Amino acid sequence: MTKDDSSQITERKRGSGVKLVYDLLRDEILDLKLSPGSAIDEVQLAARFGMSRTPIREALVRLAGEGLIETLPNRSTMVSNIDFLGMPAYFDALVLMYRVTTRLAAQHHTADNLVVIRVQQAEFSAAVAAQDALAMIATNAEFHSAIAAAGRNAYYGNFFDRLLGEGRRMLRLYYQSYEDRLPPRYVDEHEEIIAAVEARDVVAADRLGKAHGEQIVEQIGRLLTRNDRIDIEL
């Protein structure tokens, strides 16, 4: 199809191919470079990466395990569609995880956790200043992931990471609703969260996590119902 593959036929170390394909495809899917519903051809990928179908296949199996691609038996495999009907459920879960992870971080964090969190916050702040939407999504996810890590619950952590990953495509809409110019208020909110965590103020952490999450929900809701609203508000 496209011929602009930068055909890197470099020698790879044994076992590195799968991760390479997996990471790249995952990013391309989540950044919407591969549009939902578009077909995925194994032989084409094999040619593009200069390897056999076997490692490609393994990467695809893993992506399917995360629900990022769907496999019709004996037939095509394609990038999964964004489940718009499931968005309320998604944001419900996201808000709950915001709350739980922030709350746990306030309880269980150590000094080095705060260092990591501050680094991520700095990167997020830089992305907002640079108006780089993709970077904002990624660094925001890493910020909250760092907070989740400080909460010391691997089960919440995995689930949260999964949500943040799977939601990158939805979150993209959210950032687009600001035309990629996120108000600096969000950077401040992160700062408040850090302060609450550092002070081990569980109640404040919970409240801020909830507010932070619900703000996103509201903005998305505003985006999705914008047309309706215009009708209603006559």
Added chain:
Amino acid sequence: MTKDDSSQITERKRGSGVKLVYDLLRDEILDLKLSPGSAIDEVQLAARFGMSRTPIREALVRLAGEGLIETLPNRSTMVSNIDFLGMPAYFDALVLMYRVTTRLAAQHHTADNLVVIRVQQAEFSAAVAAQDALAMIATNAEFHSAIAAAGRNAYYGNFFDRLLGEGRRMLRLYYQSYEDRLPPRYVDEHEEIIAAVEARDVVAADRLGKAHGEQIVEQIGRLLTRNDRIDIEL
């Protein structure tokens, strides 16, 4: 190693092999028929199932994606160990999911959901009566999974299913603490939950879900600290 494989060399339909191996291995791992840490040999499995290594490999990749097996690069793959240190975190997440799913079920269930839930409850009740620990674990999981399905949130549902699955090995300890003779009280608790869901009583559903979950945590705690207690109570 063992030679007692009932070598079923039956003809399989194309594409069914992976699921077969995946399901069977998963069950064997979760029922502790394959002990944590034991090695997994691809060629041996291939011989046992009468198929090539390729579909075996795909099943293993999926199991690894769920964290049920661990893969040392270029070296052995083995059944993952049970993370005892992570048990508090596990049960924390489990209780929260009990609460959330029960609560949502009270809000969003439909009539056919209740039918399914009652069927699962009947099977759970039968398993308790028969003192079949493995069946109790499986049917209990299916009962709560049915409740989660009634809650209409796929994200919670997936996470909850994953927790219930991954925890089957831990839960086994829990049932062993009763020597596989679960008090009928648990069957009654399920009945109460059903009643609260049916009455759309969100508050009661939340409270019952929480109590149900915390009871399990207490029993596990009692099991794990039993020796210490004897020392302390002199």
Added chain:
DNA sequence: TCCGCAATCTTTGTCGACAAAAAAAATACA
């Protein structure tokens, strides 16, 4: 022209074989 059927094409699922990597065994040397 339209519908049913057969031939062809495309893409997946599976296989057997081989090479690389790590461990285990064997050998040489002090």
Added chain:
DNA sequence: TGTATTTTTTTTGTCGACAAAGATTGCGGA
């Protein structure tokens, strides 16, 4: 006897090839 090095063995990762299952195309008959 103990240790370092080489050889063998074991097990994984990758490959190219082939067969099966749909989809597509082409053809013939009404």
